[in-house]
Amino acid sequence: MGKMIYLDNAATTKTAPEVVEAMLPYFTEMYGNPSSIYDFASKSKEGVTKARGQIADALGAKREEIYFTAGGSEADNWALKATFEAYKSKGNHIITTKIEHHAILHTCEYLEKERGAKITYVDVDENGIVKLDELEKAITPETILISVMFANNEIGSIQPIKEIGAIAKEHGILFHTDAVQAFGQVPINVDELGIDMLSSSGHKLNGPKGIGFLYIRKGVKIRSFVHGGAQERKRRAGTENVPGIVGYGAAAERAIRTMEERTAKEIQVRDHFIDRIMKEIPYVKLNGHPTKRLPNNVNVSFQFIEGESMLLMLDNYGVCASSGSACTSGSLDPSHVLLAIGLPHEIAHGSLRMTLSEETTMEDADFVVDKLKEIVSGLRAMSPLYEDFIKKQKN
Structure with a gap:
């Protein structure tokens, strides 16, 4: 096996060298607890304050609106559960979509079963874009929150966030977005988009694992x-993960600084990937919006074969990819996202998600597509379904 080609950056990314460098002193030199009052601890506090500013600047937010968490899932849980508790005197209705990450869907299920919430799961179209008319029709006098992800973690479709924010504001409803996949990949300004709360996770943009944040608009x-304890302005107790926070700040600053050049390259390689697959492999479907998608996302379904078989065979060639979200990779059920965009079970099972990085080259893309052609052809040759299909085509 030659070099590894890593195409699972939606699952996690490599921590950037400059991020690691920024973190290192906070493990061994400036290791004080930022809540302590002596001078030594102030160095840790300064690191946290700087990172908070870097992240706020990346969003067009205020420093005091950034609250650090242990990751995106905690931030999602916090946004939904705490909002429900705080606003339940006004109503108990939350609107979300059928293609959200399980951190949102399972939290909604909990609120529905255990706390008496009413949840509306809005449909998406065949490209995975939320139906705005259906979303607005779902609003009732009891609606307290709309939660729609910025970009889908499986198929990469980017939602009309500004329009959703405007609908929420018009009706006096809070708007939360899970931006775990989008932050650092597309420009985000919380004021321009009408976002009240936003979740993010450090390890999706070349930062460390185990750190995230929830943006909460002032008011x-x-x-x-x-x-x-009184950490995070008394809203999230626990000694701060100073190295992680510092690393996330450095990663956010890096992501914004490099975004234009980095994503332009990713789009070029992504489109080459998609173009070759669609032209050279028959009976394949591109999942997600053809243009309104994350710069690094390729998600395709191959008829008559299982995605897991493709993954194992690609792994033999040193290619790391995914059949969907890493959080559900152990599940035998087809992706809820692919079912929501209308794919039948048998086609949804043959899905492959490849998420690129700035290090993915055209040569990498060509190697993977060449191997995919061999793999798909070989697997179909063993498929009774494919054999029956070809016979019917000939008759």
């Missing part, structure tokens, strides 16, 4: 999620 009445 949003949201309660503490973790109780204990």
Whole structure:
């Protein structure tokens, strides 16, 4: 096996060298607890403050609107559960979509079953874009929150966030977006887009794992999620993960600084990937919007074969890819996202997600597509379904 070609950057990314460099001193030199009052600890506090500013600047937000968490899932849980508790005197209705990450969907299920919430799951079109008319029709006097992801983690479709923000504002409803995949990949300004809360995770943009944040617009009445000390302005207790926070700040600053050049390259390689696959492999479908998609996302379904078989065979060639979200990779069920955009089970099972990085080259793309052609052809040759299909085509 030659070099590894890593195409699972939606699952996690490599921590950038400059991010690691920024973090290192906070493990061994400036290791003080930022809540302590002596001078040594102030170095840690300064690191946290700087990172908070770097992230706020990346969003067009204020420093005091950034609250650090242990990751995107915690931030999603916090946004939904704490909003429900804080605003339940106004109503108990939350609107979301059928293609959200499970951190949103499972939290909604909990609120519905255990807390008496009413949840509306809005449909998406065949490209995975939320139906705005259906979303607006779902609003009731009891609606307190709309939560729609910025960009889908599986098929890469980018939602009309500005329009959703305007609908929410018009009806006096809070708007939360899970931007775990989008932050650092597309420009985001929370004021321009009308976002009240936003979740993100460091390891999706060349930062460390185990760190995330929740942006909470000033004035949003949201309660503490973790109780204990007075950290994060008394809203999220627990000694701060200083190295992680510093690393996330450095990663956010890097992502914004390099975004234009980096994503332009990713789009070029992504489109080459898609073009070759669609032209050279028969009976394949591109999943997600053809243009309104994340710069690094390729998601395709191959008829008559199983995605897991492709993954194992690609792995033999040193290619790391995915059949969907890493959080559900152990599941035998087809992706809820692919089913929501109208794919039948048998086609959804043959899906492959490849998510690129700035290091992915045209040569990498060509190698993978060449191997995919061999793999798909070989697997179909063993498929009774494909054999029956070809016989019917000939008759």
